[in-house]
Amino acid sequence: MKASILCVGTELLFGQIVNTNAAWLSQQLQMAGVDVLYHHVVGDNEGRMRALLAETLAQSDIVVATGGLGPTQDDLTKEIIADVLGAELVLDEKALADIEGFFKRFGNEMTENNRKQAYLPAGCRIYYNEVGTAPGFCLEKDGKAVIALPGPPRELKHLYEKWVRPWLTEKTNASIYNKVLRFYGIGESTLETKLAPVIEGQTDPTVATYAKEGEVSVRVASKRATVEEAAVAVQETIDKIYQIAGKYLYSTEDQELHEVVASRLLACGGTLASAESCTGGMFAERILSVPGMSASYLAGLVTYSNEMKTELLGVPAALIEKHGAVSEEVASAMATGVKARTGADYAVAVTGVAGPDGGSEAKPVGSCWISLAQKGMVITLPFETRDRGRQWNRNIFVLAMLDLLNKALLRQL
Amino acid sequence: MKASILCVGTELLFGQIVNTNAAWLSQQLQMAGVDVLYHHVVGDNEGRMRALLAETLAQSDIVVATGGLGPTQDDLTKEIIADVLGAELVLDEKALADIEGFFKRFGNEMTENNRKQAYLPAGCRIYYNEVGTAPGFCLEKDGKAVIALPGPPRELKHLYEKWVRPWLTEKTNASIYNKVLRFYGIGESTLETKLAPVIEGQTDPTVATYAKEGEVSVRVASKRATVEEAAVAVQETIDKIYQIAGKYLYSTEDQELHEVVASRLLACGGTLASAESCTGGMFAERILSVPGMSASYLAGLVTYSNEMKTELLGVPAALIEKHGAVSEEVASAMATGVKARTGADYAVAVTGVAGPDGGSEAKPVGSCWISLAQKGMVITLPFETRDRGRQWNRNIFVLAMLDLLNKALLRQL
Numbered sequence: 001m002k003a004s005i006l007c008v009g010t011e012l013l014f015g016q017i018v019n020t021n022a023a024w025l026s027q028q029l030q031m032a033g034v035d036v037l038y039h040h041v042v043g044d045n046e047g048r049m050r051a052l053l054a055e056t057l058a059q060s061d062i063v064v065a066t067g068g069l070g071p072t073q074d075d076l077t078k079e080i081i082a083d084v085l086g087a088e089l090v091l092d093e094k095a096l097a098d099i100e101g102f103f104k105r106f107g108n109e110m111t112e113n114n115r116k117q118a119y120l121p122a123g124c125r126i127y128y129n130e131v132g133t134a135p136g137f138c139l140e141k142d143g144k145a146v147i148a149l150p151g152p153p154r155e156l157k158h159l160y161e162k163w164v165r166p167w168l169t170e171k172t173n174a175s176i177y178n179k180v181l182r183f184y185g186i187g188e189s190t191l192e193t194k195l196a197p198v199i200e201g202q203t204d205p206t207v208a209t210y211a212k213e214g215e216v217s218v219r220v221a222s223k224r225a226t227v228e229e230a231a232v233a234v235q236e237t238i239d240k241i242y243q244i245a246g247k248y249l250y251s252t253e254d255q256e257l258h259e260v261v262a263s264r265l266l267a268c269g270g271t272l273a274s275a276e277s278c279t280g281g282m283f284a285e286r287i288l289s290v291p292g293m294s295a296s297y298l299a300g301l302v303t304y305s306n307e308m309k310t311e312l313l314g315v316p317a318a319l320i321e322k323h324g325a326v327s328e329e330v331a332s333a334m335a336t337g338v339k340a341r342t343g344a345d346y347a348v349a350v351t352g353v354a355g356p357d358g359g360s361e362a363k364p365v366g367s368c369w370i371s372l373a374q375k376g377m378v379i380t381l382p383f384e385t386r387d388r389g390r391q392w393n394r395n396i397f398v399l400a401m402l403d404l405l406n407k408a409l410l411r412q413l
Numbered sequence: 414m415k416a417s418i419l420c421v422g423t424e425l426l427f428g429q430i431v432n433t434n435a436a437w438l439s440q441q442l443q444m445a446g447v448d449v450l451y452h453h454v455v456g457d458n459e460g461r462m463r464a465l466l467a468e469t470l471a472q473s474d475i476v477v478a479t480g481g482l483g484p485t486q487d488d489l490t491k492e493i494i495a496d497v498l499g500a501e502l503v504l505d506e507k508a509l510a511d512i513e514g515f516f517k518r519f520g521n522e523m524t525e526n527n528r529k530q531a532y533l534p535a536g537c538r539i540y541y542n543e544v545g546t547a548p549g550f551c552l553e554k555d556g557k558a559v560i561a562l563p564g565p566p567r568e569l570k571h572l573y574e575k576w577v578r579p580w581l582t583e584k585t586n587a588s589i590y591n592k593v594l595r596f597y598g599i600g601e602s603t604l605e606t607k608l609a610p611v612i613e614g615q616t617d618p619t620v621a622t623y624a625k626e627g628e629v630s631v632r633v634a635s636k637r638a639t640v641e642e643a644a645v646a647v648q649e650t651i652d653k654i655y656q657i658a659g660k661y662l663y664s665t666e667d668q669e670l671h672e673v674v675a676s677r678l679l680a681c682g683g684t685l686a687s688a689e690s691c692t693g694g695m696f697a698e699r700i701l702s703v704p705g706m707s708a709s710y711l712a713g714l715v716t717y718s719n720e721m722k723t724e725l726l727g728v729p730a731a732l733i734e735k736h737g738a739v740s741e742e743v744a745s746a747m748a749t750g751v752k753a754r755t756g757a758d759y760a761v762a763v764t765g766v767a768g769p770d771g772g773s774e775a776k777p778v779g780s781c782w783i784s785l786a787q788k789g790m791v792i793t794l795p796f797e798t799r800d801r802g803r804q805w806n807r808n809i810f811v812l813a814m815l816d817l818l819n820k821a822l823l824r825q826l
Contacts, residue, residue, distance in 0.1 A: 038455055043450070131801055
């Protein structure tokens, strides 16, 4: 089966936003065994949208359209789809009630233009939207289908997962199984070279590597007669990968490193505290994005100034004076300080140079000290990344802290 | 002048990489006064590429093609462009010498397939590539131009800036001016309804609204005989918008709310501290993403547990016991507590229910109290967003904190 993705939005053509929806949908369709032929982006222009939709529909079995379903005048996607497929727009009472309820709940008055979103093509399958106002839909004709999803990624993903994925699984009847492995501490090209014996000349399962910021993902996918057969083939390949690069593998379930660490902490009942300088709360924010972490995370301190390191964490001023704020000694004192102040089982700390300013020959931008304190043990390590800007550097520092904590939880230190 | 962007690469259709090139090129073309009609993505498939190029060229004055210029067999972009425009490929000696030099510099042997990259369409303008092996080029015919750039963003940007930008500036002679306004505290549909008198029936300047998480952007753009004229027209429209919705407008320079707040703080020399519960460090992380904030931000405390609120911020245990951790009283005590502990001029605090668990009828998921303490004044406000998931809620809470701080800095409280 062949699909094309048609994204509608002037903000895409202006380059105001990057088209992450197309990439995400491509991954999903690929996983469902659907080939993606094209991504097209068109603005809120009726003539061009109409022509492109008609043409794309002629080339593909499925067109996934995104964006342009909202309440405003330049939201035209639904009208054009209905027109090209020869369907009337009719008011759906449940959709209208949903939208009215959305406004009522917040005590806001619903502007008249919002009613527009409750008109949907006759005969379509409506994707009621619990997480936004614009419903999506699927309209089929002559063995082809047009799927319309709202542009905001959260709504698009929700509606895809709830409505499109099960529909596609049934339609393609594909017996596909795949797993995404996550690696930390090894670069993409090095990992790919190591995995060459598993990757080369193999058509099923397929093994593909993807670089993320400071990490690498590997997708192992198989399409067989049954899902069970595919799962066995995938597992065999994962076993081979594990033998080659197991020490860098931290998840076989496509989890983020902070999710892995959070579940380990919650599982063992350990408590956590953190003290951050250059990462400015990013470690705390990341680990606390996991629901339920209040059971484990006690407190975090973001101590930017030297005075606050002394005042709030008890780092001796003389120590900072002697070694500098970015030093092994201060990192250790921050970790032990926050552990003492909070009584946590595990305490992590970081002090470093995130940039763009503040670097020196001895302490360049992109370098930091990370420290982990646990009962009877403090481990402090230097860490350096090639400077690629403040946010990049901070993120890499946080990954290093998470990796250190993960190893502590695995008793690998 | 009208342009389309044609990106070639199976890795885009697989969703392995996000198409940042299309967004970047769009911004550049837009700024040069060129309208972008389409983004197209196609895989390494000869038939589909040829058809799409011919069609795109018929619709546009300029086609910018990216990717598929490399040494391998599935790199077909150049061959197809030459064929569609009826040009021969001829060996360029300088391009070949560049490629050979590139390999020599790194002590690597040049594989034979790399010679392919030195064959370029007869009559094209060659964009010699100092930062990679594949040169780009511009081939003109019948008043139309096809520009081919390599796919790696670093090479693409380098060749665009060196060769394409000056060529375009000369060619378009356009005088464009645009501004992006940022709004907080008003929804997209409400804002559009309010701005209808300015938006409707107006062709220049154009006014377009875009929703972001918890915010709205409005782009005002004009194309006139001179940049000065366009700037005057844009400013007149901004003045009208300001009269209608000025109280929600926080930036006319497309800045984020945290950037606006950070520059205000740095400008007035005020110091800041924060105490966060449900947002888990996200406020600190956000404001500290701005370089140079170490001059203003003293410290932040992430106090998740009740004990830590008492221990680290001095919130009386009896107060938490009486009113609950999510209450006006505790939010105020957190703000005054962190102000006292750090000596900051401004202190913000938040306590709320980010979800997914922990909500109740009285304190539903998505509700919080935010507080701001400054000299002689503490302001504490309830805030509620429709629950759209933990990360969404936390982000909305942080925006509310930033808005409160912004109003304090503007002396609007």
